[in-house]
Amino acid sequence: MNYPKLNIDCAKIYQNASQLITQLALKNVTVTPVTKIFQGHPIINQLLIDAGAKMFADSRIENIQRIKQAGFSLPAMLIRTPMLSQLSRIVKYCEISLNTEIEVIQQLSIAAKQMNTTHGIIIMVELGDLREGVMPDRVIGFIRKIITLPNITIKGIGTNLACRYGIAPDDRNMTLLSELADEVDITFGLKIDIVSAGNSASINWVLNHDGQTRINHLRIGEAIFLGSVPAEQAKIAGLQFNAITLTAEVIEAKTKPSLPWGTRGLNAFGEKETILDKGYVTQAILALGRQDVCVTGLHPPDGMKIMSSTSDHLLIEATDSALFVGQKIQFNLDYSAILSAISSRYIHKAFDGLQIKRQNNIKHIVKH
Numbered sequence: 001m002n003y004p005k006l007n008i009d010c011a012k013i014y015q016n017a018s019q020l021i022t023q024l025a026l027k028n029v030t031v032t033p034v035t036k037i038f039q040g041h042p043i044i045n046q047l048l049i050d051a052g053a054k055m056f057a058d059s060r061i062e063n064i065q066r067i068k069q070a071g072f073s074l075p076a077m078l079i080r081t082p083m084l085s086q087l088s089r090i091v092k093y094c095e096i097s098l099n100t101e102i103e104v105i106q107q108l109s110i111a112a113k114q115m116n117t118t119h120g121i122i123i124m125v126e127l128g129d130l131r132e133g134v135m136p137d138r139v140i141g142f143i144r145k146i147i148t149l150p151n152i153t154i155k156g157i158g159t160n161l162a163c164r165y166g167i168a169p170d171d172r173n174m175t176l177l178s179e180l181a182d183e184v185d186i187t188f189g190l191k192i193d194i195v196s197a198g199n200s201a202s203i204n205w206v207l208n209h210d211g212q213t214r215i216n217h218l219r220i221g222e223a224i225f226l227g228s229v230p231a232e233q234a235k236i237a238g239l240q241f242n243a244i245t246l247t248a249e250v251i252e253a254k255t256k257p258s259l260p261w262g263t264r265g266l267n268a269f270g271e272k273e274t275i276l277d278k279g280y281v282t283q284a285i286l287a288l289g290r291q292d293v294c295v296t297g298l299h300p301p302d303g304m305k306i307m308s309s310t311s312d313h314l315l316i317e318a319t320d321s322a323l324f325v326g327q328k329i330q331f332n333l334d335y336s337a338i339l340s341a342i343s344s345r346y347i348h349k350a351f352d353g354l355q356i357k358r359q360n361n362i363k364h365i366v367k368h
């Protein structure tokens with residue numbers, strides 16, 4: 001076994017994906033899984049297809065290209081506004097992209113025409129989180145400028161919330177998006193397919209909403225892979241947590257004083273932490289550091305605390321257990337820690353539970 005090791009429980013991920021796809025289908029909402037945290041790994045993509053995904057979404061063309069080149073034929077949605085410098089790759093590998101710039105759509109049209117294909121676009125609407133999107137009162141004028149472009153199909157409109165400023169989906173902004181869809185249809189004689197109301201942070205709004213709405217699509221990553229939605233929202237019953245864990249190995253375990261000695265300056269990272277004198281402590285060094293993972297997103301087991309980290313070392317203290325060389329310690333990870341761990345080439349990835357995922361069918365759908 002190689003360490004540090006990231007264990008990925010495919011049965012849990014499969015269960016989360018199939019639960020969300022089924023549960024949201026009851027609300028007439030299609031889920032497009034967002035594969036960016038797994039960088040378009042083919043194992044994960046197959047899992048999502050088995051769970052019922054009909055399309056996948058990613059923020060990076062490299063990941064989408066990787067999936068398409070692995071032989072997957074399901075449609076791809078690029079969920080970051082395209083770079084002008086990548087347009088021909090985007091048209092080649094993506095059926096749909098999320099867009100906010102007229103110039104980009106004009107160039108997508110030219111690229112699609114050259115390649116003798118069509119490209120679908122979803123126009124993103126700014127609803128207050130101030131990341132991507134056309135201001136709501138500009139949407140009609142925006143579409144007027146692109147509607148006649150050849151080889152471009154307007155697939156729908158969408159929004160993204162709860163990313164930059166944590167602005168929550170609510171009746172007000174969701175109704176505005178839904179009404180905009182009607183306005184676009186009426187103004188241009190269209191019947192747009194997709195009204196995409198956001199990411200994992202929009203699941204609770206959809207599940208709790210009972211009235212008329214045009215909203216029929218979500219792009220979901222976090223809730224599938226972590227089983228969670230933003231902290232202040234209600235947890236979604238039935239989702240599995242901690243599908244992804246990180247195990248690292250102890251390379252030194254000693255009882256040492258808690259206070260350093262000698263003349264003290266800044267540490268290797270220009271920081272100076274405050275130190276409590278706790279007398280002697282049980283301290284261990286793990287072979288895991290800032291070069292491997294975003295250490296602030298690691299959660300150690302009960303009775304252990306992360307004290308410091310350097311490029312290659314993680315310092316932990318145990319309150320009530322012994323620590324020993326060769327010991328393997330398992331951490332839970334938050335979103336940032338998972339992102340960094342998956343990107344790290346020093347961390348070994350193990351995809352577990354592939355055989356049992358199909359037996360793990362959902363017994364009942366929990367309604368909100």
Ligand SMILES: *Cc1c(COP(=O)(O)O)cnc(C)c1O
Pocket residue numbers: 034036059079080160198199200201219220221222223
């Ligand atoms: C990352 C991303 C998502 C998925 O977000 P989660 O919080 O992981 O569900 C959806 N839409 C866009 C535009 C994104 O960048």
